[in-house]
Amino acid sequence: MTAFPAGIESGFAAARQIADAVLLEGYVLYPYRASAAKNRLRWQFGVLVPPEYTAQGAEHSHQRTECLMEPRRNDRLAVELRFLRVQRRTIERATATGGFEPVDRLELADRVLVPWDEGVEERIELLLPVDELAGDGVLRPFRLPAAAELQLLREDGTAAGRVLRRREQVDGLLRLTAEELPGPYRAQRLTVVVENASGWAPARDTLREEVLPRALVSAHLLLGLEHGAFLSATDPPEWARSAVEQCRNEHTWPVLAGPDGGGRVVLSSPIILEDHPQVAPESLGTLYDATEIDEILALRTAALTDEEKREARGTDERAGAVIDLADSMPPEVLERLHGAVRGLREVTGGSPGTGQPWWDPGSDPDVAPERDRVVVDGMAVGAGSRVLLRPGRRRTDAQDLFLRGRTAIVEAVLHDVDGSVHLAVTVEGDPGADLWRAQGRFRYFQPDEVTPLAGLAPPVSAESPDAVAPLEGP
Template sequence: MTAPATPEGAFAAEVEARFAQARQIADAVLFEGYVLYPYRASAAKNRLRWQFGVLVPPGYGADRGEHFHQRTECLAEPRPGDRLAVELRFLRARRRTVERALPGGGFEETDELELADRVLVPWDEGVEQRIELVVPVDELDGEVVRPFHLPAGREVERLRADGATVGRLLRRWERTDGLLRLTARDVPGPYGVRLLTAVVENTTDWAPRPDDGRDAALARSLVSAHLLLGLDRGSFLSPTDPPEWARAASAQCRNEHTWPVLAGPPGRDRVVLSSPIILEDHPSIAPESPGALYDATEIDEILALRTAALTDREKREARGTDERAGAVIDLADSMPPEVLERLHGAVRGLREITGNAPGQPWWDPGDDPEVDPDHDRVLVDGREVGAGSRVLLRPGRRRTDAQDLFLDGRTAVVEAVLHDLDGSVHLAVTLEDDPGADLWRAQGRFRYFQPDEITPLEAP
């Protein structure tokens, strides 16, 4: 006879279902940059690893530009008796060394060990860790603290070929400690909104020696750390695009070394993913993507073709570098042509275009009398802006390229006013203090901002 489900069990099952959907993108965050093409430890780009969401021991990061904490703040509308589910996810470095068997017995460390199907090399493996917590929202009026302690350890894996021991792998991991702090406070207003704060800290008590570098710190760090937050019955407000009545309160949220967004399918608002990588609300993996390639700075099609073209020796080294790298090799080698073809591009939407004469391009900006990039003007804050106007750049957080955020507060000159087919206006600009501005101008290469991302200045 099956026991009836308890309210706690039903909530746990529902939260797990919601988090499972969010983990599809959270896994991409967790392993972003884990191993890059050509997926070999010997490649230069795989020698400096783990750049996102790394929380180092506090004794290491103070004067090295590293961080030991993340702070997430977002607005929530909990209901009476609501509960908050929290899942902290990160990778823990497990250092692997390779030893070959000696003829007379014993082992010695080596830079590589060739086996029939792979070439084993030293490598730091990433092991997923989860810290889970469920707490009534009412208890967050006072600070809720959840410490965690991960002990050091060691394991040995013997390697055999043709019935004989040919070597072994030694894996070691260091003690890592941390804690999760949760608080909430009411936001003034009629809607019962609360500002939720979640802080993740690495509290590992480790004093580095003068010769200890980043590799030593990584062995005691929380790598690719991110949070999943879920409410039982209430909802979250979008941190990047809140409703108008909540914009002032949302602007007061302080997020440090992380970026919260609504997660799960569009239209759902009960889960937030707080990521060290800038994302938009409801991010998703493209349905055409056949598997994880760990290198989102590249296009899947290019990576698949390049990976399939690696030599047999390179593929064996990739398989010996990491199991995930070996899975990428197997994926590229087994990808059928129809799957590869889908990676070339996808149409997300169509609309009808009418009115063009036979043989004439459906739209040619050079023949459109209604647009003139060199002379068109657009009204911004009551002032006309066009080619030659000086402007102050104020990139928006919601839709801008991450690199444009570094240009906040810089001054630029408008080169052209451009209109796209959706009716949006874009300003092509060059930076005033860029020594290469004349070169970019001659080549027609500009930076682009929308009118609400600039402030007009006086004429040059």
């Protein structure tokens, strides 16, 4: 292990909480059992496979990080490459003759063991003078040799079985270069390339599961300067904006991750993050699914049956720790997960004394959704206007994308608290349009996602045979 200077190590220590979440994202998902379908296709982020396999699979063999830094004179750069190495576990049961035989399931008193791929954390650490990165830079190969371990399992003093763990050889390369940027500022473009350099050649149609033991899984970098600082890739100073735009990042994304909002540390992650990401202080521990809510996962995990918990404990030590955490959580800790106020601000523009909340359009006399209009392509669009829907690629709702090219009727023009304008529409030809209209349920598009059409839609009145009476409340 490389001994980093105290200033760098303290910065890395603060960033590792986020780096650990990246490292173990999706490692094992609720219900934390190997038999669950969602735990049969694992290792989704930052997987660097041997180069010979890239033609067969969707993974890549390298990551490339480029960012800008402002080192001081005689500065040093610390590099910590972190990844998981897949360790394949097989299970054998003791036989009556004193031998062992492979099995798919071995039941013990406190857990149920099954074959499983475990993740062993690996770190490659470098501490280099920044001056050495000029020109051809630095090339550092590394090798993790193959290894095997045997664990004997005993119950009531007799052998019940054994666990075999095997790791394959993994070879890799780190390439580091730095170049001075033109201009009055002493900024440099740092490039760090991580490669899987294994010479292993897979057979044709090799399964992904056979490749993973030779891969770098969840690979990511921590970069630190002893005295200087890095520049943000998303919000750089104006003088550096064009240089940042020329940085080329492949299969990873660098963000500032130093403590207290500083720029001494960068986390280059295969998961897109914002600068200075943080784990919520209420988070009770690692649940391996950062897209979920801790409260929901904790409650659902605690509700597993005893047999399901035995299977989870036998799946992986990390999964067993989640079970124990959920079972031992005191009520006051669970209550803390229910919600937190991060900040308060004064909201103005409401109508005091009306009994209407500030976010209700009825509290703002300047807003009239059924009468307001917005100009689109030189035409005033409002309630009753016909438009052609053309949702853009930035939308994440696939159902809205399916409506591209359909015509719709604008029902209202809405303004949100951030000042954005939205058009509430019903799709023409939708057999449920009248019902949605009566319930006040619409689809929403922004003005730049529609094209106005000539003519107005026919009004819908209570006397119309197609009109639907509003639903009565309970």
